[in-house]
Amino acid sequence: xxxxxxxxxxxxxxxxxxxxxxxxxxxxxxxxxxxxxxxxxxxxxxxxxxxxxxxxxxxxxxxxxxxxxxxxxxxxxxxxxxxxxxxxxxxxxxxxxxxxxxxxxxxxxxxxxxxx
Amino acid sequence: xxxxxxxxxxxxxxxxxxxxxxxxxxxxxxxxxxxxxxxxxxxxxxxxxxxxxxxxxxxxxxxxxxxxxxxxxxxxxxxxxxxxxxxxxxxxxxxxxxxxxxxxxxxxxxxxxx
Numbered sequence: 001x002x003x004x005x006x007x008x009x010x011x012x013x014x015x016x017x018x019x020x021x022x023x024x025x026x027x028x029x030x031x032x033x034x035x036x037x038x039x040x041x042x043x044x045x046x047x048x049x050x051x052x053x054x055x056x057x058x059x060x061x062x063x064x065x066x067x068x069x070x071x072x073x074x075x076x077x078x079x080x081x082x083x084x085x086x087x088x089x090x091x092x093x094x095x096x097x098x099x100x101x102x103x104x105x106x107x108x109x110x111x112x113x114x115x116x
Numbered sequence: 117x118x119x120x121x122x123x124x125x126x127x128x129x130x131x132x133x134x135x136x137x138x139x140x141x142x143x144x145x146x147x148x149x150x151x152x153x154x155x156x157x158x159x160x161x162x163x164x165x166x167x168x169x170x171x172x173x174x175x176x177x178x179x180x181x182x183x184x185x186x187x188x189x190x191x192x193x194x195x196x197x198x199x200x201x202x203x204x205x206x207x208x209x210x211x212x213x214x215x216x217x218x219x220x221x222x223x224x225x226x227x228x229x230x
Contacts, residue, residue, distance in 0.1 A: 004159075033217055042120075042206050042220030043160070056217060091159060093218075102148065102167045103210070105218060107160040 002026065004108035006092050012114045018080035021111045025073070025094030031055075033105065034067055034077050035091040043091055049075065079113075087115045118143040118209045122221035130229050131199055137192040137224045139181075139207030147209040149190040150218065151181055154204040163205070166190065167212075177201075202228045 005024040013019050025032050030051050035043035046065065048056040051072035060067070064083070069075040079086055089110040095103045123138040141147065148167050152160040164175040171183040181192045190207060204225050208218040 006159075035217075040222070042208075042222050043218075044220070045217035048217050093160075102212075104150075104162060104165060106162065107152070109159040 004092055004094055004106055006090075006108035006111055008111055009109065010112050010114075012116065013082055014116050015084055016081040018078065019082055019113065020076050020078045021090050021092075021113075023075045023077070023092030023108060025075075025092070026096070026106055029094035029096055029106075030072070031095040031097075031103070032069060032075050033093040033095070034075070035093065037089040037091055037110070039088070046077070046090075082113075082115045084115050087113055089113070118147060118211070118219040120207050120209055120219055120221035122207055122224050124224050125222065126225045126227065128227045128229060129197055132196045134195050135193065135197050135201075135226065137205050137207075137226065139190045139192065139221060141188050141190065141207070141209045143188075143209060143211070146212045148212050149181075149183055150208045150210075151175075151179070151190070151192050152206045152208060152220075154206065154223075156203070160206065163192075197226070197228050199228050199230065201226060 032049045034046040037043040047060045047067045049069040052069050067077045091110045092108045093105040095105045119142045121140045129135045150165045151163040153163045164173045166183045174180045179194045204223045206223045207221040210216045
């Protein structure tokens with residue numbers, strides 16, 4: 001079974017530029033998450049999708065971040081314009097709902113963003 | 117809301133020695149608990165999880181964790197570590213109802229020395 005795919009793996013941009021990240025979840029996983037992991041910290045949720053609908057985007061800085069999941073499969077996360085503090089690893093995860101509603105999240109390799 | 121505290125940011129240990137990585141959580145509802153491992157320049161990999169049933173859960177590479185509801189802890193242990201266990205370990209929780217994002221601790225860097 002293929003895992004969660006993300007691209008690009010690395011990106012370097014200057015502040016005020018825009019950038020986009022792509023995620024393809026594990027086939028059949030309805031729930032998709034984007035997390036931001038700043039160096040030295042644990043990942044923090046940015047946005048959660050259920051199929052192509054947003055479940056939770058309360059921690060997404062909506063003035064500069066946007067995300068979509070058209071057709072309920074792959075997803076893109078965009079930052080426009082980027083700030084220095086956006087330097088982080090952006091992790092995509094998808095989840096499988098097991099019996100009795102139990103859920104396990106599987107993570108992609110992440111996109112490491114450096115904003116100069 | 118949930119929160120996770122990993123009490124040690126770094127744990128140095130010699131090869132073949134035992135290790136314990138501590139994790140405490142806070143939640144007003146019942147939770148599922150997870151340990152993820154992150155090797156250098158790689159994504160998070162699920163190490164083990166507690167969803168229900170036996171409070172002692174094991175991974176395929178010798179780690180185990182015990183859910184202690186009264187102490188709200190989920191400490192990770194291994195009786196004998198290897199150099200290859202050097203990595204960052206994250207404890208995470210999620211409510212046991214509905215589909216919710218994980219809340220992570222700040223991580224513990226396990227450094228295994230020869």
